[in-house]
Amino acid sequence: MSPDEKAKRAEIRERAITKRLGEMLEDSGDRSHGTPTGYVYGCRCARCTHAKGVASMNERARRLRKKAEASLWAY
Numbered sequence: 001m002s003p004d005e006k007a008k009r010a011e012i013r014e015r016a017i018t019k020r021l022g023e024m025l026e027d028s029g030d031r032s033h034g035t036p037t038g039y040v041y042g043c044r045c046a047r048c049t050h051a052k053g054v055a056s057m058n059e060r061a062r063r064l065r066k067k068a069e070a071s072l073w074a075y
């Protein structure tokens with residue numbers, strides 16, 4: 001992929017995200033609210049911020065569990 005093409009794709013993605021964020025901000029009932037996706041889009045409403053917090057907490061728990069399992073198998 002040429003750098004030109006890459007930049008164009010990044011711009012298209014950027015525009016799509018901006019558009020989605022606009023839709024979300026206009027519609028508090030948008031299905032993306034309360035999901036980590038909404039947070040990634042740039043929504044910082046209470047529901048999206050909470051979803052992001054839960055998602056990273058789950059991720060941390062998953063990592064800890066993996067670590068615990070690995071040490072369990074070491075014995």
Ligand SMILES: [Zn+2]
Pocket residue numbers: 024032033034038043044045046047048049
């Ligand atoms: Zn939101």
